[in-house]
Amino acid sequence: MTAFLIVLVIILFGVAVWQLNKIFQLSQPAQTEDSEVASEKDNNTQGYLMLGFVFFIYGLLALCFWLWGDVLLPVSASEHGIETDQLFLITMILIFVTGILTQWLLHYFAFVYRGTEEKKALFYAENHKLEFIWTIIPVFVLAGLIIYGLFTWSDIMSIDEDDNPLVVELYAYQFDWRARYAGEDNALGEANVRLIEGVNQLGVDISDPNALDDIVVNELHLPLGRKVLFKMRSQDVLHSAYMPHFRAQMNCVPGMVTQFAFTTNITTEDMRLEEDVIHKVENINAIRTEKNLDLIAKGEEELEMYEFDFLLLCNKICGSNHFNMQMKIVVETEDEYNAWLAQQAPLAETLKK
C-alpha cells in the first residue's frame, strides 16, 4: 500500500510539474522558430561555464588528494612491489601532465572560441606535420612505457625454482582460505578435490610421501626476506588471491594450479611503525570510536580497536560472502617463523586423530 501511495505521489508530482511548465510556456511571448538553437547569449554563458568546469575538474582532483591522499595503500611490503610502485608513479605523472594539459586545451578552446555573429571559423581541414607530431610522440612515450612494463612483468612472473623458494599452497573455497606449507621436504603432496574426506579438507593425497609433512593452517606466516612461491588452488568457483600490501594477485582456478612468487621486505611489526600506517590506523580507530558511541547508546557490543595486519583478500566475485573472504598474513623474522611452524601439526599427525 505504501508503495502504491509513493508511486501515486510521484506521478501526481510529475503531472503538477508538467502543468506548471505548460502554464509557464503559455505565458511567454511567441518565440521565433529557432528559439531552441543556441543564441549568442547562450554561447557566451556556456563558454564561461566550460572555463569554470575545467577549474572544477582541477579543484575536484586536488580536493580528492587533500581529503583522501591518506587512504591509499602504504609502502610496498614486497621487493618487486617497489619496482611496480616506481612504474606506477611514472605512469601517473605522465597521466596527470597529459590530462591536465589536454583538459585545459579542450575547455579553454570551448571558452575562447565561443560563437558570435561576427566571428568566422577557420577552414582548417588538415595539417600532416601536426598530425605526424602527435602520432609520433605517443609512439615514443608508449614504447618507453611498454618496454619498462614488460621488463618489470617478466621479472615478477619468471620464477626460478633454483632459488629454493619456500613453497606454500593457497587454497580457496566459499568463503575462506587455507594455507598449506610444504614442510621439511619443501615439496607439496599431490592433491585433488576428489580426495576430500573428513579432516582432509584440502583433498591431499596421503599416499604421496611428500604429503605427510605438509602443514595446513588458517593464518599465513611468511619469513622476512625469503622468496615465497605460492601455488593457488580453488575448491569450487573462481577466487582471486589478492595481497594488496605486497602488490600481488593471482586467480585461483578450479581444475588448475596457478602460481605467484614474491619476497617480503618488511615484518608486520615494522610495518606497524611506518608513518603512513600509523596515520591510517589512527584514522580508522577514530572512526571506530565514534561508531562505538552510537553502539553504546543502543546497548550493543562495541567494536574492537584496530591494529594493522597484512591481508589476503578474495578479489573475484565468488558468491554471497565474497566481501568477507579474507585471511590474516603475518610477516616475521626467520627465527620467529620457524618457531611458529614448529608448533603446527603436520598432516600425518592431523589425519591420525
Added chain:
Amino acid sequence: MSDNTNNHDDHGHHHKETFVTKYIFSQDHKMISKQYLITGLFMGFIGIAMSLLFRLQLAWPDHQFTVYEIFLGKWAENGVMDPNVYLALVTIHGTIMVFFVLTAGLSGTFSNLLIPLQIGARDMASGFLNMVSYWLFFLSSVIMILSLFVEAGPASAGWTIYPPLSALPQAMPGSGAGMTLWLVSMAIFIASSLLGSLNYIVTVINLRTKGMSMTRLPLTIWAFFVTAIIGVVSFPVLLSAALMLIMDRSFGTSFFLSDIYIAGEVLHNQGGSPVLFEHLFWFLGHPEVYIVILPAMGLVSEIMATNSRKPIFGYRAMIASILAIAFLSTIVWGHHMFITGMNPFLGSVFTFTTLLIAIPSAVKAFNWITTLWRGNLKMNTGMLFSIGFVSTFISGGLTGLILGDSALDINVHDTMFVVAHFHLVMGISALYGLFAGVYHWFPKMFEGKMLNKKLGYIHFWMTAIGAYGVFFPMHFTGMAGLPRRYYTNTNFPYFDDLTDINVVITLFAFFAAAGQLVFLYNFINSMFFGKVGSKNPWNATTLEWTAEVKHIHGNWDGPIPEVHRWSYDYSKMNKDDSDYVIAGQDYVPQHIPLQDNEEELSH
C-alpha cells in the same frame, strides 16, 4: 557505387499504413530507430535505478532503508539488503547498461536513423530483417526483465558471468533459473545484433547515393559501418560461449568445469577450464567496448564539426584511427586476463597490443581538440555533450595506461580503480555520445520538434558534475586496495576509512540521476509539445537535413539528392577569400555542386 534505389522514386506513398504497420511492426528505419531509442532509454532508467540502490547500500551499509523493501521485497526484509541481491543488482546493472542501452540503444538507434538518411538511401537494404532485429531485441529485453522476478533471483555472477559461479546453482541462488533466462536473453540479443549489423554493412556498401564515395561519407557512417563489422566478427564467439555454458549447466558437459567440490559433494565434471570461458567471453567483451564507443565517437565528430562551423580536423586520420582501433580491439582481449593463470608470455603480448591502442585514441583526441581551435562554437546541448565526451574519454582513457600494463594491473585488477576507469571511458563517454545524438537529431526523429535547450543545459551540467563527482573519488578507493563487488567494506576494519568517500560518491550519483529526470521530462514533453524548428536547425551539411521533415516512407519526396562534396564544407572561403563559397552562408550542403569561385580540394 549504386543508385539502384532511384528507379523507384515514387515508391511508398500509395499503400495505406495501419496502426500496426506504422507504429508496431514497422519496417521503416526511422520508426525502428525510435523504437530502439525508447526501449533503450527505458532499460537505461532501470539500470540507473539499480545503481542507485546499490550505491545506497555502499554508502550506508548499516542503515535500514524502506526503499529496499519497496523494490526488492522479500530480498530486503526490514530494509536490510541481502548480499546476493546486491550482486544481482550489480550484475543486471552491468548487463543492461552495456548491452541494452549502449549497444542496442546507441548503435541501434543512430545506425538505423542515420545510415539511410546520411548516405542518401530510401531505407535499409532489408526493412524486414531490420524489423526482425528490433523485435528480437525487444524480446530479449522482456526476458531480461522477466528474469528479475524468478523465485531465487536474477543472474548474479557479475556481468562477465564467469563459470563455475554462473554454472552451478549450488554456488549462488542467482545461478539457477535467473541465469538460464540471462543466457536465453543474451542469445536472442546476439541474433538481433547480428541481423542489425549485417543490414548496416550491406546498406552502407550498396545503397550510397550517386557521388557518395567512401571518402565523402560523414564520420558517423564510418563509425557505424566499422562497428557493425566488429559486431559480426565478435558476437558469434559470445554466442558459442553462451551455448557451451548452457550445455554445462543443463546437459552435464564439462567445457568450463573441472575438479569441483561444492555443497559437500564432488561433481563429475573433469577436463574443462574456466580460463577457456574467459578467453571466449573477452574475445567479444573487449571489442564490445569499442562497439559501444565507436558510434559515440562518430556522432561526436559530426556534431562537433557542425557546431564549430569547421571541418573535422584530419578527416582521413579519423577514418584511419577508427580502422586501427577496430583492428586492434580484436587482439587485446587478454588484458582482462593478466592474472587468471594465463601464460605470462601472453600477458606480455597483450600489454604490447593494448598500449598500442593509445596511439589512434590519442590522435582522435587531438583532432577533436584541434577541431574546436579557431572555430565559431555554437553551444547547443549536443555540442556540450560532445565536448564532455572528449573530456571523459581523455580522463578515463589515460588510466587505461595503468590497467593495460600487466605489471601494474596486478595490484589494481578487479579493484574499484577498474570500475572508475571503464565507467568514465566507455560508460559515461558513450552515454554522452548518446545524449549528444539525441539532442542533435531529435528534430529528425520527431518531425522537426526540438528539445528544450534550457532543460538541456541543466541536464548537461548536472550530468557532467555528477559524473566526475562519482568517478574521480572512486579511483581512490581502488588505489586503497578495495576490491569491486564488495557488498560492504566495513565488515572488517581495514577499509573503514573509505566510508566517507562512498558517501560522497553516492550523493553525486543521486545528483547525476536527478539530472536524468530533467532529460526524461524534456524528452517526453518535447516529443508531443516541442517547438518546431527550421528544416535544417543546426545549418548542417549532411543529407538528412534535405529530407522531408514529415516522415514519409522513402525519406525524399522527389528524387534522391546527388552528392558533390564531402560533408565538412563549413566556413569554406571562395577563391579570392572575399566571402564564403555561398555568399553569406557559412556551410555548403553535400548536394550542392562545385561552385565557380571555389577551389576543389581532395574530397
